[in-house]
Amino acid sequence: MIPVRCFSCGKVVSNYWVDYKKRVEAGENPAAVMDDLGITRYCCRRMLLSHVELVDVLSPYQ
Amino acid sequence: MEVDILELSDRSAKFVLSNVRTAFANSIRRAMISDVPTLAIEYANIYDNTSVIYDEQLALRLSLIPLITDIESYVPQARCPTCGGEGCPVCEVSLSLSAEGPGMVFSRDMISSDPKIQPADGNIPIVDLKKGQKLVLEAIAHMGYGKDSVKWQAGIACGYKNMPIVSIENCDACGKCASECPKGIIHIEESGATISEEDLIKCSICRLCERMCEISAIKVSFNESAFVFTMESDGSYSARDLVLNAAKVIKGRAEELVGILDRL
Ligand SMILES: [Zn+2]
Ligand SMILES: [Zn+2]
Numbered sequence: 001m002i003p004v005r006c007f008s009c010g011k012v013v014s015n016y017w018v019d020y021k022k023r024v025e026a027g028e029n030p031a032a033v034m035d036d037l038g039i040t041r042y043c044c045r046r047m048l049l050s051h052v053e054l055v056d057v058l059s060p061y062q
Numbered sequence: 063m064e065v066d067i068l069e070l071s072d073r074s075a076k077f078v079l080s081n082v083r084t085a086f087a088n089s090i091r092r093a094m095i096s097d098v099p100t101l102a103i104e105y106a107n108i109y110d111n112t113s114v115i116y117d118e119q120l121a122l123r124l125s126l127i128p129l130i131t132d133i134e135s136y137v138p139q140a141r142c143p144t145c146g147g148e149g150c151p152v153c154e155v156s157l158s159l160s161a162e163g164p165g166m167v168f169s170r171d172m173i174s175s176d177p178k179i180q181p182a183d184g185n186i187p188i189v190d191l192k193k194g195q196k197l198v199l200e201a202i203a204h205m206g207y208g209k210d211s212v213k214w215q216a217g218i219a220c221g222y223k224n225m226p227i228v229s230i231e232n233c234d235a236c237g238k239c240a241s242e243c244p245k246g247i248i249h250i251e252e253s254g255a256t257i258s259e260e261d262l263i264k265c266s267i268c269r270l271c272e273r274m275c276e277i278s279a280i281k282v283s284f285n286e287s288a289f290v291f292t293m294e295s296d297g298s299y300s301a302r303d304l305v306l307n308a309a310k311v312i313k314g315r316a317e318e319l320v321g322i323l324d325r326l
Pocket of ligand 2: 139142143144145146147148149150151152153154
């Protein structure tokens with residue numbers, strides 16, 4: 001799951017995740033999507049950019 | 063003291079605070095980060111959790127969700143006059159959550175016992191439930207201070223810099239300063255280098271232009287009693303209310319000090 005807030009500054013970033021993922025999967029440039037969503041600081045941008053979603057990988061082992 | 067607002071939205075603000083000392087500007091900044099109490103989830107009674115994340119991690123995720131805080135009707139639990147710190151309706155709110163998969167559980171699915179207290183953002187994903195997975199819990203939110211945990215921190219990325227002053231004299235328009243400036247705010251005209259009024263605020267006082275200039279025509283300094291503030295709120299307060307509450311906290315402390323000194 002995407003961390004709720006940015007580790008460095010504390011801004012809530014998880015509320016952008018669903019939107020971000022959908023748009024990036026549709027082929028948009030991640031940088032342009034983040035600019036559009038208003039994520040300006042690089043600490044917050046790396047939260048979304050570097051996130052790997054593991055829920056689907058782990059769920060069969062619960 | 064003067065305040066000149068440059069930008070103001072619900073969640074963020076940029077303003078120039080002038081004719082104050084550094085100590086005062088810094089106390090405003092620190093109060094926004096650590097001394098304005100907010101509500102955040104402190105305890106969670108988890109009745110059922112068959113999701114992929116552990117109870118502890120679930121509680122952490124819940125605690126980091128900003129809740130819209132009403133500073134008038136709630137008091138920090140440690141100094142609650144009604145219960146003395148044990149927990150009562152004056153200092154706590156309960157939020158309940160029950161969900162069944164498949165589907166993403168969002169912060170808006172939490173049901174608050176006080177309709178005024180709601181998650182600031184409804185679309186924060188809590189956990190992705192697969193088919194047959196269940197989540198039933200009750201969470202208790204307290205008022206607390208940012209200095210105790212980030213979950214109570216209302217101010218995000220609060221910072222200030224001194225107001226830059228750039229003076230240009232006898233410029234030969236060589237253009238070296240303009241190409242060196244990382245902010246790109248210096249423009250070369252026939253009469254020499256210029257910086258427009260609204261661009262000046264973007265100067266980061268790096269002094270690269272000063273170093274590049276061979277004839278020392280450009281001088282960079284800053285105003286020691288004017289500060290350019292940038293701040294954001296996590297949503298528990300509007301940006302405006304957060305600054306006002308920070309100022310109230312400082313005022314309250316100063317009054318407390320005067321009271322103590324009077325009794326001596
Ligand atoms: Zn950040
Ligand atoms: Zn109480």
